[in-house]
Amino acid sequence: MSDSSKQDLSALRERIDDIDGEILRLISERAECAREVAETKTASDPKAVFYRPEREAQVLRRVMELNKGPLDSEEMARLFREIMSACLALEQPIKVAYLGPEGTFTQQAALKHFGESALTQPMAAIDEVFREVEAGAVNYGVVPVENSTEGVINHTLDSFMDSSLHICGEVVLRIHHHLLVADNTLKDKVSRIYSHPQSFAQCRKWLDAHFPHAERVPVSSNAEAARLVKSEWHSAAIAGDMAAKLYGLSHIAEKIEDRPDNSTRFLIIGNQEVPMSGTDKTSLVVAMRNQPGALHDLLEPFHRHQIDLTRLETRPSRTGVWNYVFFIDFAGHIDEPRVSAVLEEVRLRASEVKVLGSYPQGVL
Structure with missing residues (x-):
């Protein structure tokens, strides 16, 4: 490395040190503000709620909107998520x-x-x-x-x-599912695979192609699968990175799920209701009267008011044979006028409506 390059590198390192010092100062200042927020809330209400889901969602969305790179916006939001988590721990x-x-x-x-x-x-x-x-x-x-x-x-x-x-x-x-083994197990000696039944289903094609003759043993969780493999020979577990790190397992194969978007x-x-964050979802459970056109009557107000349904599930009702309840997710918050209007119409048509919650759409 030339003398000029060494000088440039030294200057860049000094600049990074200065920036790190400024970051440290600002994080400490933010933490002190969080402590003052806690003191102010506690003084006015000993049972004050410190975690505000709508506020945190708004902060993270703002961070992503303001981010200019080169770090990815989600990566930047994850960094702020940890800062906010540490500051909140000072409060409660x-x-x-x-x-x-x-x-x-x-x-x-x-x-x-x-x-x-x-x-x-x-x-x-x-x-x-x-x-x-x-x-x-x-x-x-x-x-x-x-x-x-x-x-x-x-x-x-x-x-x-x-x-x-x-x-x-x-x-x-x-x-992301990985095939994991303990240090004393060889890949070509694996004769038994542990996992949760859903993970087996999500990795079925890969297992059929690579370990068609291995015994598949369902267990209560992938973490339990990893724990069992830690003390066994000739066995493997399907689990994630957290379980692999927790039990000190090695990867035979990574990302073995059949669908990459899994x-x-x-x-x-x-226990608390959440105010509007600006981009919200609402979840309902609705019991309809057992009559022709019941599902149409339930969904028609959402269509007319142009409210986006994001999920609709049917479950057997506990009040009678062949009666069903509907679980519905849609975009919007119950405090929005058009959502309130739809819910009023649904209540007139249904035998029972229960609002499970309005909450911020997932940011990360």
């Missing part, structure tokens, strides 16, 4: 229950939404996540609701039918 650490055990995609979704400073607690079943939030043992819960390959998670939908909780947010996670949508559940 968020406790989040998720469908466990540790190392699952649901935990990954929880950390993606709330940041690494959140305190996550694994639960053995979806209904346990609901119970923890309802009891006030945690602030929020994270549960899977649908996968782009395998469809809706019925247990989550059914849990909403008996719950008073609100949907406070959503997060979509790209699901994603799972998770819902954030809590």
Whole structure:
């Protein structure tokens, strides 16, 4: 390297050091503001809510709009997500229950939404996540609701039918499955593969092509699959990066899902209603009277008011044989006049309408 190049490099490093110092100063200043916000809220209301889903969504969207590069806008938003998470922990650490055990995609979704400073607690079943939030043992819960390959998670939908909780947010996670082994297992010796049944379904074609004779053993979660493989020979697990890191497993093959766009949508559940953020969704559960044209009567007001339906699912009703309820997601917030008008019409036509929540559309 020439003397001129060395001088240029030294100058660039000094500039980076100066920028780092400025970043540090500004982050500390932001954290101090967060602490003052907490003190102000607590002084006026000892039971004040510190986490505001609509406010955080607005901040992240603004960051993405203002970003000029060279970092990708989503990457920049993820950096701000962690800064906000650390600052919020100064006010009040968020406790989040998720469908466990540790190392699952649901935990990954929880950390993606709330940041690494959140305190996550694994639960053995979806209904346990609901119970923890309802009891006030945690602030929020994270549960899977649908996968782009395998469809809706019925247990989550059914849990909403008996719950008073609100949907406070959503997060979509790209699901990448890897074939993992412990250090003492060779690829050509794998005779058994552990995974969650949905993961087997999402990787069926790849497994048929590469391990057609291996025994496929379904377990309660991919993290449990990784745990079992850690202590066994001649076995492998289908799991994600978090489980691989947690149990110290090696990759035989990466991204073995049959569809490259494989994603799972998770819902954030809590006890409070969420104000408008500017770009929102609303979720309903509707029971219709068992009569001809019932589905048309339900959907017609949405069409007339030009409200975009993003999901429609049908589940058996618990009130009678061959009766059904409809789970509906649509763009908009219940505080918008046109949404309020549609809901009023739907209530006149339905036997029961339950608003599960209006919440910010997923940003990350």
